[in-house]
Amino acid sequence: MSATTSRRTQEARAAWAFLSPDLIGLGLFIVLPIVLAFGMAFMSVSGFGAVRFAGVDNFLRLLSDNKLPKALIVTFSYAILAVPLSYVVGLGLALLLEGKVRGGGLVRTMVFIPYVLSLVVVALIWQFMLVDKTGVVPTLLRGVNLGHISWLGDPQFALLTVVGITVWSQAGYQMLLFLGGLGGIPKDFYDAASIDGAGWWRRLTSITLPMLRPTSFFILLTSAMACITGVQAFDLIFMLTRGGPADATLTMPFYIYEQAFTYNDLGYASALTLVLVAILMVAVIATFALTKGARFHEGD
């Protein structure tokens, strides 16, 4: 064996050794559950160990499930509202707090703190503040005749309220990412634009936003995923509304949870999961195709 081959072998071993913890973790906690979910979707699984082959029964049941369209609508409404709102608020905060702003460090920290909190804690805080009639928010709004609104108990407002809480908890994280992105934009660009007479809006639309496209892509994609399948779509709902009132906040993750842990129907829950994954895969593939593999700079 030549010295070069031996060195390559050693390097490959070292690489695999470093990669193996991640690979094992991904395999055990991502790939294996996906494979199992795929298999379980074709089974009738009781939750108490009884398993039998069900063929495509679970998928046929999807067609007659009256709650599935409702859960999909709620889920995508939640994402369509929460993702752009978080984006705008996160970007706005980053633009306001960029550079040397008096007290900026303190404000940045305060805005970021909600993101550090567990979503369970976030939910408990807001539940307490929003409780009907005597919560902090209804008490403050009583002066403008809005104290009677039940923010989490009225189907008209419940989803919007959950969106608002989501934005409150996520905007700090997005602000931080945007601050990183803004820091990477060469100052020369702004100087040149100013010399050309470009105003704030022109600099924002012609320099800042285009240069932030990679950051924006990452934020929009990950926050959409989090809203549709992630902890926000479950933890917040579980703690705040349990899918209610009257299914107004019945997101897909919560509906899947209900099927698995209320009805003990793990097979059907797996079929629902596959539907959600399929929709997401189409969306992600389309996104990558439209952005040419998330390459935003010429020559990439």
Add this chain to the structure above:
Amino acid sequence: MYPRISRRQSFKLGAGALGAMTGAAALTACGSDAGGGDGISLWNFFGPDPEGSEVSTWFETLATDWNESHDVQLDLRYIPNQTYMDGTTLQTAFTSGEGPDLFVISPGDFLRFGNGGALMDLAEYVPEELRADFTPGNLEARSDGEAIYAIPFDAEPLAMFYSVEAFEEAGLSEGDLPETWDQFLDIADKLTTDTRFGALVEPAPGYYQNFTWYPFVWQSGSEFFDDSGNPTFDTPGVHGALQLWQDLVNNGLSPRQAQGTGANEVNANLGAGTVAMQQSGIWGVAQMAQNAPDVEYGVFHLPIPEGGERATDVGGWAIAANADGKNPEAAAEFIMWAYGSSEPEQIDRLVGWNAGAKSNLPTRQSVIDAANEKDSYSEGALQYFVDEVYPTGRPEPRFPPEVYKPISDALQACMLNGEDPASAAGRAQEQLESFMSGYNGLSIEY
């Protein structure tokens, strides 16, 4: 300059990281043994509660006394109430074959676990004299034919609590306590202010909400199933009960969102002054005594429709053994020792649970007699519950999830989304008929 690391060193580091991960995973796996070796495990939502409570102390003392007198050691595991009732911990444990040897179960969950084959038949451990000691309905609600799947250890009737201060502020007195639904709505309206709701019935979806709503259906003579087991949900009695809860919310008399964990917490709502009347259970007496001792309150019957009959729901907790537990003999022995014994010391312990740590009614006549000898139920709200409310009670229905959920959906749609009760009831009736046509589990009626 960063120190250089040789390839050999980097390989060792990588292998070390992998080893550390594997070791950590192995240690985690070791810690997941629900049974705790040769001992038996008991999962519950009472204790040992890190925040401490009288019910927690009672459970901890029970475990300590068992462990001091038996070779097989009992390991208590506390799971907070919300997670225990509607969460994943217990279910996931059973799904993965790591369910506890013993666990506390409600009527709402009985058929879910029973039909899943998770409940051990305790019939051979329950002697005839003990069976005869249970007051009517309690043991039957946990049985199917000859099989006994759980031992009930408390009974919890529902009634209406009211704040004396709120009544006085509204110029009302005890003589104004509502008897009928119409009077209830009228009095609730008089008690409602900018900072207080006149009444509170549970608004959040779940087993508990259904449990508290059932009596309003029974009061008009309606049932959920006929004698042949066919669903009878689309009836005027059900429509009326749905309409009542809708009126309470639509008229702003009852909140859409309760304080604390919900309408099951009397001290967090009525005790905090945010509601004037609150439907809740006998356990509220202990909650008020322990958390809001200075708040003056009273209890009255659930209001009934014009021409209706008094009816209330009697919930209660039971202890069950895992059919696939690691030590079923020891689990059954523990149940009989703790909840089925006729030894004076154990009877006293059960009196301490029912009339002390957690105000309830006992499920056994011998415990009721012992409590009466101590005058445990001789005054105040507890006496009212025992003498007036309990005789109008019926055991909580043990509906499987496929029955509970359509009822819950109908109730939520009417109460919080303004749907027409007849329409919601009709939809639920169709779902119930569809499910029952293929149902072949443990009997729903008993």
